[in-house]
Amino acid sequence: MSAFVTGASRGIGLALVQGLLRQGRRVVAAQRGQSQALQALHQEYPERLLPVKLDLTDEASIKSAAAEAETFAGDVQLLVHNAGIMHPSGRGENSVSRLEFNAFSQVLATNVLGPAMLTKALYPRLRAAAATEPSKVVAVGAGVASLQGNQAGGWYSYRASKTAMNAFMKNLSIEGARHKVMAFTLYPQMVDTALAKPYVKGNPYPELRTPEETAERMLELLQSFGPADTGRFVNIWSKEDIPW
Numbered sequence: 087m088s089a090f091v092t093g094a095s096r097g098i099g100l101a102l103v104q105g106l107l108r109q110g111r112r113v114v115a116a117q118r119g120q121s122q123a124l125q126a127l128h129q130e131y132p133e134r135l136l137p138v139k140l141d142l143t144d145e146a147s148i149k150s151a152a153a154e155a156e157t158f159a160g161d162v163q164l165l166v167h168n169a170g171i172m173h174p175s176g177r178g179e180n181s182v183s184r185l186e187f188n189a190f191s192q193v194l195a196t197n198v199l200g201p202a203m204l205t206k207a208l209y210p211r212l213r214a215a216a217a218t219e220p221s222k223v224v225a226v227g228a229g230v231a232s233l234q235g236n237q238a239g240g241w242y243s244y245r246a247s248k249t250a251m252n253a254f255m256k257n258l259s260i261e262g263a264r265h266k267v268m269a270f271t272l273y274p275q276m277v278d279t280a281l282a283k284p285y286v287k288g289n290p291y292p293e294l295r296t297p298e299e300t301a302e303r304m305l306e307l308l309q310s311f312g313p314a315d316t317g318r319f320v321n322i323w324s325k326e327d328i329p330w
């Protein structure tokens with residue numbers, strides 16, 4: 087079984103790659119630059135791990151990463167849309183007056199448009215893999231994507247991108263049901279990564295999870311999920327659906 091993970095240079099993505107390798111999978115790990123951690127992992131698993139270059143804001147890069155994945159892995163059983171940014175500055179906009187066209191565009195391109203185009207590029211491989219066993223597309227989602235749950239405002243571009251990604255994944259689950267391709271959005275609460283660093287003090291949850299325990303939980307859940315779960319937006323710790 088082969089998996090493709092984006093944002094594999096660090097944080098949750100790197101931990102997912104480690105977890106998948108431990109499970110014995112072949113993994114295509116997409117990085118934007120050159121991650122030392124991923125390089126070290128490649129030395130440990132030279133046969134089963136392929137690091138590829140991927141910039142989700144660049145369509146040519148998406149097509150080339152998908153082509154490399156096909157050569158290495160053949161069919162893709164699991165695609166994880168993990169890469170994401172809060173904002174190029176590192177902090178979400180807390181007022182409409184702070185919106186910037188280029189920054190907003192980058193957040194949308196990274197968090198929604200790029201993942202959508204990568205899904206398109208890999209869809210034939212996901213469908214082919216589904217001939218043996220249903221394949222899965224997973225997005226690492228955010229609680230702030232919930233429109234009903236939005237009490238605090240702020241984080242304009244991040245919220246908008248994650249809500250749009252939820253809409254994309256829901257749509258994909260409907261088309262995918264015809265081809266045995268499932269789609270889930272998993273929300274990990276707050277995880278101790280670079281993305282969350284500026285917000286750790288205001289963590290509304292009792293725990294700050296590590297990327298490793300988060301990845302382990304996600305992979306556990308994914309193994310237990312079947313066709314009845316497709317289209318869900320789920321909190322990985324409570325296993326409850328999050329209101330749209």
Ligand SMILES: NC(=O)c1ccc[n+]([C@@H]2O[C@H](COP(=O)([O-])OP(=O)(O)OC[C@H]3O[C@@H](n4cnc5c(N)ncnc54)[C@H](OP(=O)(O)O)[C@@H]3O)[C@@H](O)[C@H]2O)c1
Nearest residue numbers: 093095097098118141142168169170276277279280281282
């Ligand atoms: N941490 C949390 O509390 C939390 C909570 C809810 C959801 N999430 C979601 O979890 C996912 C992973 O985030 P994280 O917390 O692990 O953050 P992170 O450590 O900042 O990792 C973000 C990853 O995304 C990659 N990336 C950024 N821009 C990219 C681009 N244009 N093309 C390709 N890759 C790009 C980064 O690559 P570089 O190394 O090249 O920058 C990095 O690998 C994100 O989708 C985030 O929204 C996180």
